[in-house]
Amino acid sequence: MRDGSSINKSYEKGYHHTEIVGLTQNIRQPISVFSKIHSSTQKDYVSTNTITFEGIDKVVEMLDKRKLKGIFVNDRGYDSNE
Numbered sequence: 001m002r003d004g005s006s007i008n009k010s011y012e013k014g015y016h017h018t019e020i021v022g023l024t025q026n027i028r029q030p031i032s033v034f035s036k037i038h039s040s041t042q043k044d045y046v047s048t049n050t051i052t053f054e055g056i057d058k059v060v061e062m063l064d065k066r067k068l069k070g071i072f073v074n075d076r077g078y079d080s081n082e
Contacts, residue, residue: 015039016048020055022070033059 015037021030034055038045056072063070 016051018048018051018055020059022059033062 016039018034018036018038019032020034022033023030036051036055038048038051059070
């Protein structure tokens with residue numbers, strides 16, 4: 001990640017941020033439905049995909065409870081079969 005406080009704005013080690021937002025018919029702004037900051041140096045960390053699937057599972061569970069459906073659009077790194 002870029003260190004905004006450094007003079008040369010160099011890239012430094014940092015955290016990943018996984019965010020899932022939703023849009024509704026009535027609200028024109030994205031609504032955060034899952035947000036997690038994580039690092040590969042954390043204890044019990046498996047992978048970024050694990051965090052992503054955790055978020056998707058939580059969103060699907062939330063939609064199921066409300067008997068709603070959704071369309072998922074993924075960005076950055078989701079061009080693989082997984």
